[in-house]
Every structure is written in structure tokens, then in C-alpha cells.
Amino acid sequence: MSRRTVNRTILALVGLGLLLGAALVLLGGLDAYGRLGVTPPHWWPLTSPDQPVLSAASRAKWSARSWWWPVAIALPALVVLGCLWWLFAQLRRGGPAGVDLPSPAAPGEPHFALHVRSRAVEEAIEAETVALPDVDRVTVRVTGAARRPEVRAVLRLAPGADTAALVTAYRDGPVEHARRSLGLPALPAQLRLRMSRPRKERAARAKSRGPRVR
Structure with a gap:
């Protein structure tokens, strides 16, 4: 979500x-x-x-209960903490909703704004990157500002993957295609690689946890 x-x-x-x-x-x-x-x-x-x-009878009735004051204090405190958490989450810097593209208008002609959703850029890069060899999973995020976007990707690789070849394929493939499509030849791109556990190790870990009870 x-x-x-x-x-x-x-x-x-x-x-x-x-x-x-x-x-x-x-x-x-x-x-x-x-x-x-x-x-x-x-x-x-x-x-x-x-x-x-709250009537006087209601106030006397509830205040006589042993659980009333802890609940009366804890509930507003939880509401305040939840509001503060939501406020800090909004203040935390996130990626732009969209990317501003350079206008292809010729000199002397009126310029018009071009805008593409950040999620569309992320999905396009993810779809092309996940098709590369030895890539198990990929997550792409567009960060920065709308006029100065950056691409950050996290790739989870299969065991024994050729990381050098993969970095080259990622740079010359999805990143280069995004730069050409967006008209941003200097689009910065960061890449983080993570290795997936071998299937035998994952199966052993899942077996050690035992069956799930539903």
C-alpha cells in the first residue's frame, strides 16, 4: 500500500x-x-x-472501576503517539510523485510541460531488470526532486551470479533505456546487490521452523 x-x-x-x-x-x-x-x-x-x-452517574460509575484510569490515560496517549508518527512520516523526505521531462519544443516555439509518474518509471525499470540473468527480485525507487530525479535499485541475485556482468547489463540495459526514454542522459543511478540464499539452505531453514499452524 x-x-x-x-x-x-x-x-x-x-x-x-x-x-x-x-x-x-x-x-x-x-x-x-x-x-x-x-x-x-x-x-x-x-x-x-x-x-x-458524561453525566455525574456515568462519571462515578466508570471512575470506580479499577481499569478506568489506565485506559483513560493509555488511549489518548496512543492516539497522540499515532498522530505524531503520522506527522513525522509525512515530514520524512520521500521520492517525487512524478518526473519532469525536458520539453522537445524548438527554439522560439512555446514550451509545454511533460510529466511522467514515478511509479511508471519504476515499473518499467523493474520489468526490464528482472528479466536479466541471475536476478531473483528487484526493487526500484525514484528519489530526489521532480526536476532532478535519481534511480535507486536493489537487486537480489541468485547464488553464484556473475555480479560484474550483471552490473554491466543493468547499466547498459534498463538504466540506459530509461535515460533515453526520459531524455535525461545524466540520470543518476545507484545499485545495491544482495545475494539470495541457496535453495537447500532455505529449505532447511523452513524445515527447522516446523509446520505452520493455521
């Missing part, structure tokens, strides 16, 4: 909760139930303008 999807989901849930809470307060404050002749359940909050959020 992408960061954009997570952000939209969190904002939608928070907005929905605030909207429902505001609607309950508004209906109770305007005495809408009494004017409409509606009798809400006894546990319904804010049924009249003079009713507090």
Missing part, C-alpha cells in the same frame, strides 16, 4: 469520526430530538442542550 493511499485512508477515517461527533453535538445542542419528537435510546449521548457528555 502506497503512502498516498495510507494518507487518504487515515484522513477519511479521521474526517468521518469528526463529522459524526460534530453531528451528535449539533443535534443535541439544537434540541433537534425534542423538536422532531424523536426519543433516542437512554445511552445516546447529548440528547438535550443541558445534558453533559
Whole structure:
């Protein structure tokens, strides 16, 4: 799940909760139930303008429970920590949503902006890289700024792979093709190589863990 999807989901849930809470307060404050002749359940909050959020009986009832104060302290603390985590995740620098391409307009002609999604660039490089020999898995990320993008790739290689030949194939293949397609001949590219465990070792590790219980 992408960061954009997570952000939209969190904002939608928070907005929905605030909207429902505001609607309950508004209906109770305007005495809408009494004017409409509606009798809400006894546990319904804010049924009249003079009713507090928690009645004196409710406050006395819950505060007498041994678990009330730990929950009353831990729950807001978790909410605050979750909000701080979300805020720091947004402030953390990530890759651009897209890459700005140089305009092919001739001198004297009006320029127009060209833009391509970063995910499209990543998928194109990944599809071409995973087809190279001895590549088990590849992850590509576009970082930097929209006008100065960088490509960072992590390749997981099969045991016994020829790393020198693979680096050359990656540089002359996916990276060079991306530079030509984007019109960015100086596109920086970083590559990190990781070796996969042999199949026998992976099978032995999986066997040592025992069968999974579902």
C-alpha cells in the first residue's frame, strides 16, 4: 500500500469520526430530538442542550472501576503517539510523485510541460531488470526532486551470479533505456546487490521452523 493511499485512508477515517461527533453535538445542542419528537435510546449521548457528555452517574460509575484510569490515560496517549508518527512520516523526505521531462519544443516555439509518474518509471525499470540473468527480485525507487530525479535499485541475485556482468547489463540495459526514454542522459543511478540464499539452505531453514499452524 502506497503512502498516498495510507494518507487518504487515515484522513477519511479521521474526517468521518469528526463529522459524526460534530453531528451528535449539533443535534443535541439544537434540541433537534425534542423538536422532531424523536426519543433516542437512554445511552445516546447529548440528547438535550443541558445534558453533559458524561453525566455525574456515568462519571462515578466508570471512575470506580479499577481499569478506568489506565485506559483513560493509555488511549489518548496512543492516539497522540499515532498522530505524531503520522506527522513525522509525512515530514520524512520521500521520492517525487512524478518526473519532469525536458520539453522537445524548438527554439522560439512555446514550451509545454511533460510529466511522467514515478511509479511508471519504476515499473518499467523493474520489468526490464528482472528479466536479466541471475536476478531473483528487484526493487526500484525514484528519489530526489521532480526536476532532478535519481534511480535507486536493489537487486537480489541468485547464488553464484556473475555480479560484474550483471552490473554491466543493468547499466547498459534498463538504466540506459530509461535515460533515453526520459531524455535525461545524466540520470543518476545507484545499485545495491544482495545475494539470495541457496535453495537447500532455505529449505532447511523452513524445515527447522516446523509446520505452520493455521
